[in-house]
Amino acid sequence: MLIHNILKQQLVHFATLAESWLAAGATAVGVWSNGSLLAQWPPNVLEPLSRQADLAAVLQVGDVELGELRIVGLNGAAAQQRLQADLHLLSNLIRLEDDLEDMTAELVESQDQLLALYDLARSTRNHLDVPQTLRSLARITARLVNVQASFMLLDAPSIGREMVSHPVALAGNEVILELFHRVRESRSELVLDTRSPPDELPNGVYNLCVSPILVGGTVIAALGLLNRPDGFTSPALQLVRAITGQASAQLENVLLHQETLEQTKLQTEMELATQAQLHLLPQSPPDVEGLEIYAESRPALHVGGDFYDFIYRPGRPFIFSVGDVAGKGMSAALLMAMSRTAIRSKANFMPRVTPETIMNRSNDDLFGDFSQVGKFATVFVGQYNPTEHTLLYTNAGHSPVIYCPRGGVARLLEANGSAMGMMNINSYHNQMLLLNSGDVLVVGTDGFSEARNVHREIFGFERLIKLTEHNAARAAYEIAQIWFDAVDTFEAGYPQDDDQTLIVIKVQ
C-alpha cells in the first residue's frame, strides 16, 4: 500500500480535505513522505516547501505510517485536534477502499471463472467425438488460462489412448505420458517451474501445470498447460481446477455417447445376424409324402449354435439334419453356418449319398476349423426312404433323439459316433430304423434336456421321453409345442440358458 498509489486513487478526497482547510484559513496544505513533498494545495504555492508547517499529523493505516499531512497558516490545539480527526477518517476510508479493492479482485476472478466455464461448455457441448472434444478442450483452455501451449491426454479402457497438443507440441509424447502417469498416481495437479529440480522441465518449457481429470473416481485423462508468463498462481490454478471439472463432465458425456453408439451398433449387427441366421433355417418344412414334419428353433441369445435343415430335391432322397455347435453367441453362430453349409452341399451333390458319407466328408472339411477354436458340433443326419419306410441315420454325439413307435414305448436313439470336429477320423456309420404309420421321431437339442429351473435342477431325458410317449398320438406341431411349453413351465421364469431346437417327424 504505497502512499503514491493511495494519493492517485484518493486524490479527490485529499483535495476535498485540503480545500476545507484552505477555506478555514490555511495558506497551504501538503502531503509528505520520507522528507519529500508528494502533493500540495493550492498547486504551485511555495509555502509548504519554504517554511516549517504550523500543523502536522501522521497518516496511518493499521500499523503502517504512510505519510504526513502538513498545514501552513493555522495553529492551535483545536486545529491540531481537527487535523487528527480528519486523518483518522481518511485512514478508515483508505482501509475500506483497500478491502473493497480485494473484494473487487475476487469478484472479477469469480466472474472470469464462470464466464470461462460458460465459454468452455458452449464450445464443447456439440462435440461428441473423442479427438474433437480433446482438441477443443486443449484449444479453449490454452486461450482461457493464457499459456503458450496445452495438451490433453485420454487413456480410457473403452477408447484407448488419445493425445492432442495445441497449438504445437512443446513436450514430446513420452514426456507427456510420464507427466500423465505422475498425476494419475498422485491424483493431484502437478506444477513445475524453474525452482523445480533440474531436468524435470522439458526443453523450452519454463513452467507447466498438469491437472488430472477424473471420471467416475478414476483418472482417465490429464490437461497439461505449458509456459504461462504470469506463472501458475492461485487464481490460475483455481481456473484450471474449474476447467478440469467441466472437462470431466464433458468427457463423461462423450464416453457415454461412444458407449451408447457402440452398443447400438452391436445391437444392430446382432439383429442383422439374427435375421441372417433365421434365413439360414428353412422357412417351412418340405412336403414329403407319408410324413408330417414340424421344426422350430429358439435361440437363447440373438444368435445361436443350433440349426436344422431339410434337403429335398427332385430325384434325390429326403435328408434332414439337426445340429448344435458347442457354446453360444456369435462364434457358435459362425460355426453353425459353416456346419449347415457343409452338410447341405454334401446332401445336395454327393453321389450315393447317405448320412454316413455326409458326416464323414463334413467332418473331413470342418475338423481343421473346429479344432483350431477348440469347438465341436453334435449332429443328427437322417435320410428317409418312403418306399421302404426306413430311416437311415447317423448320430454324431447328438441328444436328445427320441423315437416312439405307435402305441409303444418311447426311447432314446443313442449316438453312434463322436461329435463333428472332435476327432480327425471318419468313424460314422449308418443306422437304420423302420418307420411305421403313427411312429414319432423327435430330434431335439440339449437346450431341452439341460434346461434348468431356479433350483438348478435339469429337465432331463426322462421327462422328454415321457412327454413324447404320452403325446405321440398328437400332431407333430402339437408335440413340438408340448416340448416347448413343458420346458418353459419347468424353467418358471429362469432365463433360457441354451438354444432350443427340434424337428418332429410323424409317420402318417
Next chain:
Amino acid sequence: MATILVVDDHHVHQRMYSYTLRKHGHTVLLADHGRMALDHMQDQPVDLVITDITMPEMNGLELLKHLRNDDRYSSLPVILLTASGQEQDQFAARDNGANAFLIKPISSRELIETVLTLLGGRIIGGQL
C-alpha cells in the same frame, strides 16, 4: 500505458472494469453518465472510452454521437457495453461509429484483449 475513461452508472461494474484495467497498468477515470464523462474529458485527455449504453442524463449512444461530432474525439476509440445484447443496440453502436461492442458480463480477458486491439495501432506512453 493508456488513460481510459470508464462510463457506467453501475458502480460495481465501474470498479470491476477499473480494477482489471489498472491491473494491466492503465490509468482509469470514472464517470457515472455521458455528461460527467464529457466534463472529465475537458480536464484530462483520454486514450480510450468504455461506456455502457443505458445510463441516466446522457446515455452511451448519445455520448458516442457527441464524441464523433467533435473533431477532437472523432477518431477516439470507443467501446460500447450493453447488458441486453439486442441486435438494434449493436446496429446503433456500429452506425454511430463505435469501435467495439461488448455484451455484459465481460470477462477481464475479453476486456483487455479488446482494449489492446483498439490501442494497438496507437503509440501511447511509448508502451504499445
